Amino acid sequence: MGRKNDGVLKWTLIAICAIFLFIMLILPLIYIVATALREGFGAYAAALSDEYARKAVGLTIKATLWAVGLNTVFGICAAWCITKFNFKGKKIISTLIDLPLTVSPIIAGLIFVLTFGRQSFLYDYLKAAGISIIFAVPGVILATIFVTFPYISREIIPVLNAQGTDEEEAAALMGAKTFTIFRKVTFPHIKWALLYGVVLCTARAMGEFGAVSVLSGHLRGKTNTMPLYIELLYQGYDFTGAFAVSSLLVIMAVIVLALRSILEYKGKKESEQDR
Amino acid sequence: MADTVQNYVELHDINKNYGDFQASHQINFGIEKGKLVALLGPSGSGKTTILRMIAGLETPDSGEIKIDGQVVNHIPANKRGIGFVFQSYALFRYMTVYDNIAMGLQIQKVPKQQIKERVTELLDLVSLKGLENRYPNQLSGGQRQRVAFARAIAPNPQLLLLDEPFAAIDAKVRQELRSWLKEMIGKLGITSIFVTHDQDEAMEVADEIILTNRGRIEQIGSPSEIYTYPKTAFTASFFGQNAQLEGYQAFHTFGDVPGADKALIRPEFVKVYKLDEKQQYPESASIGTVEQISFRGDRTELQINVNGLLITAKRNLGESPIAVGEQVKVFLYRIFVLKGEEVILLENEAVNSNYFNI
Ligand SMILES: Nc1ncnc2c1ncn2[C@@H]1O[C@H](COP(=O)(O)OP(=O)(O)O)[C@@H](O)[C@H]1O
Ligand SMILES: [Mg+2]
Numbered sequence: 001m002g003r004k005n006d007g008v009l010k011w012t013l014i015a016i017c018a019i020f021l022f023i024m025l026i027l028p029l030i031y032i033v034a035t036a037l038r039e040g041f042g043a044y045a046a047a048l049s050d051e052y053a054r055k056a057v058g059l060t061i062k063a064t065l066w067a068v069g070l071n072t073v074f075g076i077c078a079a080w081c082i083t084k085f086n087f088k089g090k091k092i093i094s095t096l097i098d099l100p101l102t103v104s105p106i107i108a109g110l111i112f113v114l115t116f117g118r119q120s121f122l123y124d125y126l127k128a129a130g131i132s133i134i135f136a137v138p139g140v141i142l143a144t145i146f147v148t149f150p151y152i153s154r155e156i157i158p159v160l161n162a163q164g165t166d167e168e169e170a171a172a173l174m175g176a177k178t179f180t181i182f183r184k185v186t187f188p189h190i191k192w193a194l195l196y197g198v199v200l201c202t203a204r205a206m207g208e209f210g211a212v213s214v215l216s217g218h219l220r221g222k223t224n225t226m227p228l229y230i231e232l233l234y235q236g237y238d239f240t241g242a243f244a245v246s247s248l249l250v251i252m253a254v255i256v257l258a259l260r261s262i263l264e265y266k267g268k269k270e271s272e273q274d275r
Numbered sequence: 276m277a278d279t280v281q282n283y284v285e286l287h288d289i290n291k292n293y294g295d296f297q298a299s300h301q302i303n304f305g306i307e308k309g310k311l312v313a314l315l316g317p318s319g320s321g322k323t324t325i326l327r328m329i330a331g332l333e334t335p336d337s338g339e340i341k342i343d344g345q346v347v348n349h350i351p352a353n354k355r356g357i358g359f360v361f362q363s364y365a366l367f368r369y370m371t372v373y374d375n376i377a378m379g380l381q382i383q384k385v386p387k388q389q390i391k392e393r394v395t396e397l398l399d400l401v402s403l404k405g406l407e408n409r410y411p412n413q414l415s416g417g418q419r420q421r422v423a424f425a426r427a428i429a430p431n432p433q434l435l436l437l438d439e440p441f442a443a444i445d446a447k448v449r450q451e452l453r454s455w456l457k458e459m460i461g462k463l464g465i466t467s468i469f470v471t472h473d474q475d476e477a478m479e480v481a482d483e484i485i486l487t488n489r490g491r492i493e494q495i496g497s498p499s500e501i502y503t504y505p506k507t508a509f510t511a512s513f514f515g516q517n518a519q520l521e522g523y524q525a526f527h528t529f530g531d532v533p534g535a536d537k538a539l540i541r542p543e544f545v546k547v548y549k550l551d552e553k554q555q556y557p558e559s560a561s562i563g564t565v566e567q568i569s570f571r572g573d574r575t576e577l578q579i580n581v582n583g584l585l586i587t588a589k590r591n592l593g594e595s596p597i598a599v600g601e602q603v604k605v606f607l608y609r610i611f612v613l614k615g616e617e618v619i620l621l622e623n624e625a626v627n628s629n630y631f632n633i
Binding site for chain 2: 021166169171172173174175176180183185188189215
């Protein structure tokens, strides 16, 4: 194999990647921005300040905050119990945590409809308690939580596994309480992985379409998240509106991506220091 | 082990299973106050398990653990007055040296000023002054071990447990740290148990050795006792630089042990003479050929073939040199004859005209 051949191979591969990224990513992004601004800034601003658009943004943020908040707590608990304790059924739990990654979001949505909808035995109790889940905001939040819950625990588990349980045991021998042990010993270890998981979870929560679509009922101004609202506008041939809201979602995604890179860089630097 | 002596730590009939694997089997021993004791045995023989049960990090399935005369089975680990040095030290990676040492005192809510005094005193004791603001990853292996030691003794424990305290340290520094630790523990007068798989380490550092094998205790005794008078086949083969000898009867003037399997000899049991050298018991020496000579600094080590049996012997530098291929006279003072689990010490009858069973 000559050096020259290597050079040809290298540049061919780079070209393929560049063309691929351009067609799959750059072009659509340009297209989104161009279409959003097709009728001028005025129309763009109007589309974004539309009441329904603002409500959709609000709901997306709300669902994302709920999902990230609950999944952070759940993720830490799950990762902690899987890595620090030995018990029967541990394998099952760690397999189940990954389920949302393999189940299609539409099916996830349907599962919740079956669980909380009219056919369910729970329905009467929920109705009596005045709680509506299907075609209501709680349903949207529930769906978002479901599709995003593996992200945080999956980031933390490998870090905790690599660390072992020695330091916690040392602290426990000194008489430290569980919460002190978590705060002083465990948390500093998982800090970066946790933040990274939060970022991934946020990105996924903002963009979720399938499961939310099944549970929301598409009530404009009530249960429409940004992705659902975009689809609605698009189906109604309001391209300026659809792409204007899309551009907003893209901006949010880019911010999250930037955060991700920063976190990855910082986390890596710190773990290098460890060696 | 006598009941008349007040033991500081006592284990009575301790058993411990992990699933269907028996990690500890009928463990019994007692440790006098102020003693430095080694739990010695091959890897996987259950040393760490015993140490962790004493600390309260594991619970025995049956049996009693007593510390200072009190049964501690149901006393939580942090109330047993124990300092523990973990095998990999388990220093808190995200805390400075100072905070590592201070942590135990902080948890006990000791006043800040007092903590400061104690930590300063300990930093001085383990010669780590000036490094209090470093993080563990900025220290050498030996320094980390000293931090772990200081951290363990900071709250003034009555009992110090150390799991393989030298395993993670370069061979060069290890020697130095062994004497350091022995001296330090002697100075503090704290009852200590340390785990090791290294016989030299145990013999050099410990007042007493507890030898473990497959979850059981093989023998307990002082280093010289356990080395010179092994009571089981395992103990005999664990210590020293043993060579196995099938058919020891080929050598002259050893009594016969009915049903014996094989014999062990240690280099110090062997004396080598050149053919023209004078020797004390000429009639009981065998003739062998030197196959290999290794230089060991203060002495040479010889591999000698005697009628097909390979024997290791040592020769001091002062003695006249021997060459490879040379014929020599080999005299064995004594051998360990193994018979099942038993070991029988046989003295050469030329020296001591009867053999005895121990
Ligand atoms: N938590 C555990 N679960 C299952 N088996 C264990 C556990 N801890 C130790 N063992 C087993 O018990 C045996 C003795 O272990 P250990 O006490 O660590 O030995 P040593 O310290 O002498 O090397 C080993 O075979 C080990 O695999
Ligand atoms: Mg061990």
